[in-house]
Structure formats: C-alpha cells, structure tokens
Amino acid sequence: MIDLDTRYLVINGHRIAYIEQGNGTPLILIHGIPTSKQLWRHVMPALPATRRVLAPDLLNYGESDKPLDANVSIEAQSRMIVHFMDALKIDSADIVAHDIGGGVAQLLAVNYPERVGKLVLIDSVCFDSWPIPEFLPLLQPGAEDGFSTDAFIAMMREFMPQGVHDKSAMSDDVIDLYMAPWSTKQGMSALFRNFRRLNPEYTQAIGGELKHLTQPTLIIWAENDVFQKPEYATVLHETIPNSRLVWIKQAGHWLMEERADEVSAHLIEFLGA
Template sequence: MDVKTFRNRQKNIAIDGIVDDSLQIAYTDVGEGQPLLLLHGIPTWSYLFHEIIDPLAEQYRVIAPDLIGYGYSDRRDQFDRSIAFQADVIERFLAALDIDSAHFVAHDIGGGVAMIIADRNPQLVRSMVLSNSVAYDSWPIDEMLTLGHPRNANMSTEDIEELFDKSLKSGLSRKERLTDEFRQGLMSPYLEKDGIVSLVRNAASLNTNHTTPLTSRLDQMSQPTLLLWGEDDGWQPISTAESLVKDMPNVKMHPIKNSSHWVPQDASEEFTAATLEFLSTAG
C-alpha cells in the first residue's frame, strides 16, 4: 500500500489528561473481532505494518497507532517520548476506544511498551507477539544514541534520506523487499522540519532504565507470548529472544531465516501467518 492511501485511512483522536494540552494520535482502525494492537518502533511509524494490516484485519479488529512523537501523531515539544510515557499514552488511547483487553503485536521499542503494560496492567494485554523487541539492556543502539544529539535537529532532508537508506540496508535481509514504495513511505513523516526535530527528540528519549526493572518480573508475565524474530538482526539480536524464552513462563519462539530487523516488511507473509496461527490458540 502506498503512503498516500495509508494516510487517507488513518483516523485521529485527542487524548486528554496526560499533559496540559490534548495529545493527537493518528491511527488505523480496520476489521472486526478481537482488538489487535500493532506497535511500531524507532525510527519507523505504523506504516511499518502496511502489508500485514489488511490480512490480519480479515479476522481481527486491527488498530495501528503512530506512537506519540512518531509518524503523524503529535510531534510538538510538549511531552516525554520515553517508552514509559508511550505506555501511559497507549493505555489512555485504548480506554478512549473503549477497549479493555487486546492482543499486542509489537516491534522494537513497541515491544518495550507492550511489556511495560503487560507488567503493570496485565488484564489489558491478552497476548503478545514481540518482534525483534528491546528488552533487558539491549538498547539503545549506537545509531540511535548518535541521532539523539540536539544538533541533529538541524539535519536536512538529504541527511534523513541518507540515514534511512543506511538503516534500510541493515534492517532488511531480502533486498527485493527494499521497494521505493516502502522507502518513501517509511521516511515520509520525517522529511518535514517538525518531523526531523521530533525524530531527534524520540532518539534522545531512549532509556534502557525503562526495561531493566522488568527483568526480575518477566517470570510473572503469564500472557501467551510469541517471539517472532528475524535471525539476521544486528541491532536486537536473536540472543535477546533466547534469553526471554528462559525468563518468561508462557512463551514460544519463531525464528525467521533470511530476515533482519524490520520483519513485518522483510517477511510479511511469514509474519502474518505465524501471528494468526499463534493468536488462534492464544485465547
């Protein structure tokens, strides 16, 4: 799906009670059935899931928000962007949609958000699919630490294109999946000045202290969990998934060969099939 079509079906909702002003969240909401929440990571936005949303929506109500500060959600300098704050916003977001329980499919820092919510609000998380997720002290990676320097708020669109092109070469194993449509769609919100500034703020907010406290409580996260992991990922390596298998009580691992970090694009068909198979037994 091209980015224009994707954007045209996004909705917007105002979330109150977190900061002084309402926070605007852009999101996709399609399909019927049990709610299935898709959470992206950095430096992406919900367009990361553009090829898997419709197949999943044949069986579920699929909701894919842009995290605060990302994509086309609120990008102002008026709020925190940490994964702890993102978890606060997602809880309010689901409440605003009258959803009291959902399956979570979460990638990268979105996985950290999902685990925070699963720990503190377990009834809200029916199950989790964690894909190449942050956990423990596996993050932030060096590239994001560098991006978060305040001077990078003055980057040009050419700088952003160079950053994404370098990341795409590492983040996808299957080079045929690096299409012009995906490339343009992924970087689209960050080719605008406020998008560049917001992306830098997002990178500056990454804090491993928001996942390390979960380590001692992983054995209490009883939600059915699937670790859907690209084997070639050099940023969030499969060794992280192997550790989670040992530490979580109700977890399965599904490694994906010839796939790197951005698995929903790299291996969209296998990602979708494995997710649907898992959810069919997750309750």
C-alpha cells in the same frame, strides 16, 4: 497492501492517528522507530475480519501530533496506549509489537496486565539491548544541528537497508514511506527527540518482572537481525513463562517488509480468530 482511512483520537490534548479494520476481539499493533503504523500495511490484510485490528502511530510518530515538550519515552507511550484503549472502550486487547514498540508492550504487560490478552514481541527491544550503536551519536542534545534535512534523509537511506537480509525489500519507495514524517525540519527535530528518549532504563527496570508474566507470549525473531541481536530472543524466551520462540530464517530486523506473509501466518496461528 492496505488502504484504510486514517482516524484520530485526542489523548491528553494531542491527536493520535490510527487505522482500524474488522470487528471482534481487539488486536493492537505497535510499531517502533523510525517507522509508523505503515509497518503493518502488509500484515493487516491477512488478519481475519473477525478481529478488530488497530494500528496507531505512537505520539511524535507518523501522522500523530509531534509536540515539542511531550514525554515520548516507552513508559509514556505505554500509558498513551492505555488511554487509547480507554477512549475506544477497549478493556483488554491482544498486543503485537516490534522494535521499541515491544518495549512499550512489555511495560503494558507488566504494569497493566489486565489490559493485555496475548502478547507477541517481534525483534523487540528488551533488557539492555538498546539503543543500538548506530543511534548513539544521535542521542546527544543538539545532534540535529549538524544535519540539513536532505543530509539526514540521505543518512537514513544508508541505515534502513541494514535492517533487511534481502536489500530489495527496503526499496527507495519503502524508505520514502517511512521518512515522510521526518523530511521537514520540524519532522527531523521530532525524530531526534524520539532518539533522545531511547533509554533502556525502563526495560532494565522490568526485566526481573517478565518472569511473572501470565499472558501467553509469542516471540518472533529474524535470524539475521543486526539491530536487535538474536541472543536477546533466547533470553526473553527463557525469562517469560508460557512463551514460544519462532525464528525467521534469512531475514533482518524489518521482518514486516521481508516476510509479512510468514509473520501473518504465525500471528493467525497464535492469536486465533
């Protein structure tokens, strides 16, 4: 567990929250949906102090601002990460990303290759792997009108444990941690805006470009992921040159909850000090 003070940057008029530790070669950790920078709370303590590790909340997530009219597509989020790096005077960073954060990372690697050193994709959206069927009804305009916040959080309490093999890894306390930003009417509306931007057009558009990536790439995938099907890991691996695929046995989509130690060990081995 990690206890770091949340810091803020203003990017295009919006506050972006992040946590930071260490000094040295920058490493940026990008979460997915519906999580936050807290996804990395068990991973960051294991990473060497010789790395400058930064974990932001994407715009409209976690403790970052939740503007009503902002573009929160993965393409817009990738540009936000570039501005985040600019604000912190980071020319290039290694990128580790999970879920839709992996889509953000792929766009970074394709569109801003000089900004990405090594790339790690963990149970990442890719190609046409998303949005997952469970989220499709939530993509419709006005879908949130059918929920009270209590009813919505109750639904998410049923959903989140589906993403772990060991159900004890997704305890009520963990769910509370991830649901905290969404537990008000305004927060729930923000999450539904994020749902409505779950569009595979961007990952499909760059699918053919992945074969030109030059960054050393590690793909980590849970064998029991029911949200991002394991066959997509194989396709990613076959598409991205200079990539390595690692399987995590008896684990689900929320790998950082179930197997933080194993994930951390693979990161340290691949990324180095």
